[in-house]
Amino acid sequence: MEEVISEADRQEEKLQVFPMKMSRINTGKFSILILMAQTLAFICIIFKFHDSPLPPVKKYQRTHMIILSTWRSGSSFTGQLFSQHPDVFYLMEPVWHVWSKMHQNSVNLLHMAARDLVRSVFLCDMSVFEAYLPPEKFSSSFFQWETSRALCSPPVCNLFKRSDIIPQNHCKLLCPKNPFNITEKACKSYSHIVLKEVRFFDLKVLYPLLRDPSLNVKILHLVRDPRGVFHSREKTTSALSFDTKIVLGDIESQNSDADYEMIKQICESQVEMYRTVMTSNFSRLRSHYHMVRYEDIADDPIENARQMYQFANLNFTPKLKTWVHNITHGKGQGMSFVINSRDARNVSRAWRDHLPFKTVYRIQNICKEALKVFGYRTLKTETEQKNLSVNILLPPPKLSTGTNAPLT
Ligand SMILES: *[C@@H]1O[C@H](CO)[C@@H](O)[C@H](O)[C@H]1NC(C)=O
Ligand SMILES: *[C@@H]1O[C@H](CO)[C@@H](O)[C@H](O)[C@H]1NC(C)=O
Ligand SMILES: *[C@@H]1O[C@H](CO)[C@@H](O)[C@H](O)[C@H]1NC(C)=O
Ligand SMILES: *[C@@H]1O[C@H](CO)[C@@H](O)[C@H](O)[C@H]1NC(C)=O
Ligand SMILES: *[C@@H]1O[C@H](CO)[C@@H](O)[C@H](O)[C@H]1NC(C)=O
Numbered sequence: 001m002e003e004v005i006s007e008a009d010r011q012e013e014k015l016q017v018f019p020m021k022m023s024r025i026n027t028g029k030f031s032i033l034i035l036m037a038q039t040l041a042f043i044c045i046i047f048k049f050h051d052s053p054l055p056p057v058k059k060y061q062r063t064h065m066i067i068l069s070t071w072r073s074g075s076s077f078t079g080q081l082f083s084q085h086p087d088v089f090y091l092m093e094p095v096w097h098v099w100s101k102m103h104q105n106s107v108n109l110l111h112m113a114a115r116d117l118v119r120s121v122f123l124c125d126m127s128v129f130e131a132y133l134p135p136e137k138f139s140s141s142f143f144q145w146e147t148s149r150a151l152c153s154p155p156v157c158n159l160f161k162r163s164d165i166i167p168q169n170h171c172k173l174l175c176p177k178n179p180f181n182i183t184e185k186a187c188k189s190y191s192h193i194v195l196k197e198v199r200f201f202d203l204k205v206l207y208p209l210l211r212d213p214s215l216n217v218k219i220l221h222l223v224r225d226p227r228g229v230f231h232s233r234e235k236t237t238s239a240l241s242f243d244t245k246i247v248l249g250d251i252e253s254q255n256s257d258a259d260y261e262m263i264k265q266i267c268e269s270q271v272e273m274y275r276t277v278m279t280s281n282f283s284r285l286r287s288h289y290h291m292v293r294y295e296d297i298a299d300d301p302i303e304n305a306r307q308m309y310q311f312a313n314l315n316f317t318p319k320l321k322t323w324v325h326n327i328t329h330g331k332g333q334g335m336s337f338v339i340n341s342r343d344a345r346n347v348s349r350a351w352r353d354h355l356p357f358k359t360v361y362r363i364q365n366i367c368k369e370a371l372k373v374f375g376y377r378t379l380k381t382e383t384e385q386k387n388l389s390v391n392i393l394l395p396p397p398k399l400s401t402g403t404n405a406p407l408t
Contacts, residue, residue, distance in 0.1 A: 055189070056185075056188035056189055057188065057189065057190060057191045059123070059214060060214075060216075061191060062190075062191055062192065062193060062216065063191065063192045063193070063216050063218060063312060063313055064122040064192075064193050064209075064215050064216055064217045064218070065082070065192065065193070065194045065195070065217070065218045065219070065220060065312050066118065066194075066195050066196075066197055066206070066217065066218075066219055066220070067079060067082070067194065067195070067196040067197065067220045067222055068197055068200055068203075068219055068220065068221045068222065068273065069196065069197070069198050069221070069222040069223070069224075070198050070224075070229065070266045070269075070270060071198050071229070071233060071236075071240055071243065071266075072224075072228075072229050072232035072233050072236065073198075073222055073223065073224035073229055073294055074222065074224055074294035074297060074298070074348070075196050075198060075222055076092070076147070076196075077297070077344075078196070078220075078222050078292075078294075078297065078308070079092055079147065079194075079196040080147065080327075081305050081308065081309075081320075081324065082192075082194040082196075082308075082312070082314075083147060083148055083149045083150070083194070084149050084165050084166070084320065084323065085192070085309070085314055085320065086162050086163045086317075087190060087191050087192050087314055087315075088149075088150065088190060088192045088193075088194050088314070089124075089148075089150040089186060089187045089189075089190035089192065089193050089194070090147070090148045090149065090150060090193075090194045090195070090196075091121060091142060091143075091148055091194075091195050091196075092143065092144045092147045092148065092195075092196050093143055093144065093195075093196060093197060093198060093199070094117055094118070094121055094142065094143065094195060094197075095110075095114040095117060095118065095197055095199045095200075096143040096144075096199070097117070097129065097132035097133065097142075097143060098110055098113045098114050098117055098132060098199075099114075099199055099242075099243065099246055100132075100242070101131070101132045103242065103245070103246055105246070106246070106249075107199075107201055107246060107247055108202075110199070110246070111200065111201075111202065111205045112205070114197075114199060114200065114205075115205050115206065115208070115209065116128065117132075118195060118197070118206075118209065119208075119209055119212070119215070121187075121193065121195060122193050122195075122209070122215055122217070123214065123215075124184050124187035124188045124193070125184070126180070126181075126183055126184045126187070129141075129142075129180075133180075137180040138176065138177045138178060138179065138180055139151050139156050139157070139175070139176075139177070139178040139179065139180060139182060139183050140175070140176040140177055140178070141180065142183075146168040146169070146171040146172040146175070147168050149162075149164075149165075149166045149171075150162075150186055150187075150190065151171070151175065151178075151183065151186070152166045152168075152170075152171035152174075152175045153166065155182055155185055155186050155189065156175065156178050156182050156183060156186050157171070157174065157175035157178055159174045159175060160174075160175075163319075165319070165323050192312060192313075192314060194312070199243070201247075201265070201269040202269065202272070202273070203219075203272075203273040203276045203277065203285075204276065206219065207282070207285070210282070210284050210285055210288065211284070217288060218288045218289075218290070218311065218312060219285075219288060219289045219290070220290050220292065220308060220311065220312070221273060221274065221277075221289065221290065221291045221292070222291075222292055222293075222294060223270055223274075223291065223292075223293055223294070223370075223374050224293065224294040224295070224348075225293075225294075225295060225348075225351075225371075225374075225376045225392070226263055226266065226267050226363055226366075226367040226370050226371070226376075227351050227355060227360055227363050227364070227367075227376075228294070228295075228348060228349075228350075228351045229263065229266065230259070230263050230351070230355070230359070230363050231350065231351035231354060231355050232351070233259065233262070233263070234259065237259070241253070244258060244262055247262060247265055248261055248262065248265070260362065260363070260366060263363060263366060263367060264366045264367070267366065267367035267369065267370035268369075268370075270370055270374075271369045271370050271373050271374075274291060274373060274374070274397075275373070277289045277291075290307075290308070290311040291396075291397070292304060292307070292308060293374060293375070293393075293396055294348060295348050295349075295393050296393070296396060297344070298328070298344040298345045298347065298348035299345055299348075299393070301324050301325070301328040301344060302321060302324055302325060305320075305321075305324050328343075328344040329343065329344075349388065352385055352386065352388065352392075353386065355385075357379075357381070357382035357385055360379060360385055364378050364379070373397060374396075374397060375393065375394035375395055375396050375397055376392055376393065376394065377390075377391070377392040377393070377394055379392065
């Protein structure tokens with residue numbers, strides 16, 4: 001049974017206490033008191049509804065989406081497209097908590113705890129964070145909590161409306177330290193739970209979630225040109241070093257080639273995840289999977305947002321449309337996002353101006369499969385690299401649905 005009902009039951013019990021206490025008072029006054037009590041109850045109920053205008057959404061009516069990506073692939077931006085949607089409860093990389101708490105373990109070992117955490121959050125069961133957060137915790141204890149519009153609006157924070165587009169620096173300033181237990185109630189009041197994750201290297205780990213009858217899981221797989229990923233990672237090496245250590249191990253991560261080793265792991269796992277879907281006879285996986293390239297989003301944010309919302313079964317409201325346009329086309333037009341209104345297309349291509357060709361060449365060799373599978377052209381010369389009229393974006397791969405394998 002859902003909480004609405006038990007809450008209502010409790011409310012009813014409370015109301016019945018009133019007339020019983022009144023029974024010693026004489027009948028004339030009694031009926032006035034009854035009337036007053038009823039009025040009071042009515043006001044209480046009005047207030048209650050005013051407090052939480054949206055009752056919990058039934059479990060089986062919820063959609064659970066995971067945005068699977070890797071570091072520096074435009075996943076924060078894509079995450080925001082969902083987080084700012086008024087029907088979405090979003091968390092950015094909750095598995096970060098698992099990795100930071102158990103950093104002495106390997107990726108494979110951590111996969112299982114990560115999956116368990118994702119499943120719990122999908123079910124709005126935040127008790128899983130008892131293991132990862134200190135006893136005194138708040139709505140702002142989640143990793144990068146301010147990127148979640150849901151943690152910045154009612155019932156968590158009443159300073160904004162649920163339908164507002166909420167810049168994360170405003171939220172961070174105005175909405176910290178709300179009670180942790182409200183986040184569960186908040187989660188249950190949304191039809192869509194969306195999590196962005198960069199710490200899964202194997203899609204099969206998620207199979208049990210797809211099979212789970214209490215979940216309706218969709219996988220949005222976001223990929224990016226590995227040359228762009230590499231360039232962007234170079235600028236944030238120290239911030240990523242903690243994760244690099246877990247992926248490569250202590251010793252390997254100290255190696256001078258660690259950056260290349262990392263991009264190798266990333267390329268291989270991204271290709272493997274895509275291939276897993278392509279060759280799978282698990283029909284639920286195939287029908288609940290959508291692949292998107294960051295460069296396509298940057299080239300045509302509105303159209304790609306439309307497709308992603310459609311996949312997630314969300315409305316693309318006029319307000320969101322304007323906002324998506326604003327944040328991808330603005331020139332210093334102060335939308336105060338960390339992912340702000342830079343020209344999205346330029347950002348996605350910056351590596352072509354900045355990476356030395358010999359680096360590009362080396363990455364192309366390491367990530368040959370990824371370039372081929374995801375449709376990125378291999379560059380042959382530095383001249384080609386620097387000439388932005390040379391289009392490197394080939395048509396995106398299509399999910400092949402014509403295999404003869406039996407479907408499950
Ligand atoms: C949430 O926790 C606070 C104390 O931090 C408590 O007063 C409140 O009753 C709790 N609410 C729910 C819904 O559990
Ligand atoms: C988009 O930008 C315009 C012009 O700066 C602004 O007036 C409008 O409020 C913005 N809309 C959204 C939804 O961000
Ligand atoms: C984007 O790149 C083009 C060509 O390199 C340049 O002319 C334009 O000013 C850039 N726009 C922004 C917002 O950086
Ligand atoms: C850049 O590439 C375009 C398209 O391939 C080509 O037509 C053009 O001549 C190139 N420009 C230079 C300076 O090489
Ligand atoms: C799906 O494929 C795997 C291996 O290719 C096979 O073991 C399994 O039986 C297949 N499932 C169904 C239902 O055909």
